[in-house]
Amino acid sequence: MNRQDINNSFEIIKILKKVLQEIPLTDNEKSTLDNWLQRDETNRTFFENLKDEETLADAIKELFPTNTDSQFKLVEKKIKQKRRIKLIRVAGIAASLVIAFGTGTWLYINHTNETHQTPVIALDDILPGSNKATIKLSTGQSINLDDHQGIRINDSGFSYDDGTSVLNTTNAEYATLITPRGGQYQITLSDGTKVWLNANSSLEYPLVFKGKQREVKLKGEGYFEVAHNPANPFIVKTDMQQIKVLGTVFNLRAYSEVQFTTLIRGSVAVRLNRSEIPEILKPGQQAIVEDHAVLVHKIDVNEYIGWKDGMITGTSVGLEDIGSDIENWYDVDFIYPRNFKNCEKAYINISKSEKLSSVLKAIENTYGVKAEIRGREVFIR
Missing domain, CATH: 3.55.50.30 (Phage tail protein beta-alpha-beta fold)
Structure with missing residues (x-):
């Protein structure tokens, strides 16, 4: 066979x-x-x-x-x-x-x-991960987040999805959401974009997007539901590539020297950091970045986003x-x-x-x- x-x-x-x-x-x-x-x-x-x-x-x-x-x-x-x-x-x-x-x-x-x-947990057994993360501000301030589903940015700082205030961000311009191994978290950015962050990952972002581009940096894995805004493209940067979108849904896995961008809905442009020529993805396609090259192929997207749904x-x-x-x-x-x-x-x-x-x-x-x-x-x- x-x-x-x-x-x-x-x-x-x-x-x-x-x-x-x-x-x-x-x-x-x-x-x-x-x-x-x-x-x-x-x-x-x-x-x-x-x-x-x-x-x-x-x-x-x-x-x-x-x-x-x-x-x-x-x-x-x-x-x-x-x-x-x-x-x-x-x-x-x-x-x-x-x-x-x-x-x-x-x-x-x-x-x-x-x-x-x-389940009965044996002494040598290990429980699964949970919702946990840390926010670090550009001012040096940090806070460990409780076991909530997610957080959002508001006018005064951060709050949990239920409205409970988390952190005041006075004088801070940037923040980084960090999930440890055994942790995951969801955040709603100031423009309404939602990001689900997988375990052992980090997302750096401005508290308020300014200028012509909305730019964030990812390490690890994230699932993005980007708020549509044609005038201000959304850019996700990793150590190997840049993904440019207007408003779309995609998953980016960037743990290692092989990185995967999987498009669920909309359109994205994947470009190597040292290249000016992007690859345009359609829904159901995946871009694999490896050895300074981009390979695009068709896949079943459900196989690459299951982590978000448990x-x-x-x-x-x-x-x-x-x-x-x-x-x-x-x-x-x-x-x-x-x-x-x-x-x-x-x-x-x-x-x-x-x-x-x-x-x-x-x-x-x-x-x-x-x-x-x-x-x-x-x-x-």
Whole structure:
């Protein structure tokens, strides 16, 4: 099975799962599903017989058969592991590893239990992150924010969304909102632009926008709903690029030397700091900045904005990639063996409200590793 077949398989499975969960499909997903149903009578029969996620998990191995008997036995073993996990009710995460493709790619489907139980936290377990951040003013003043959903800038300073005053900003021109590992926060800027800041991130901004441009600086990851103002473009700067918008919705991930701009609505111009030629994105497109170059391609935007809605998500991602998101949200460090290499790829969809042990159980079953919590470190073997 080639890479395109794998990507198509992942896409169909995600769409079928959304149908079962009664989640509305995008226009692109509806078109993809219609084409898939019309392609083969077997596909239509499969779709009409689907009843629930368990049916989907058990049927996928027939829809997308593996290449060898040994792989099929491995699939059977993983499915049995999944059922054992479901029986012990691992805080709603019950991992379902249902198919091994010819390239060694695994699919992970998240099952949510209808019955919610209060989790019991072991002594060596770690709770998920929460709403927490710090504001630092250009005057040197700073304040730690309470566990509110967000803050906004008003005439006298900052207030929580419920109207409670937070901080007076007399004589300050700039401020920086900083989220630690294990924290996230939302802010409404003076022009009405809303920014959701992911864990281990910072946003520098003026308390009042002046001049012809509204300019902010981002480190880490932020989701932007920019207030429309054609006369004053909104500029987001990172250490590698600039994103120029008038009024739009996009996500910017800038943790490392590879940065991702994902456009949900509107239009943005992505330009390298040392370049004068921008790349213009359309909704559903993503710009990847790496090695002083910009690559634009079409993607499913939902896979890149799940963090804002309380999910850790990813399609065909490796352990170390998803591990970095887990590190940021749970404020832990993954410790890998020397020369560690894991070729498994997975579709991941995990609630950020789970305790760390439940997440690691799913990771173990998905990637075929063992994970042990020691303080704030997670040892992988």
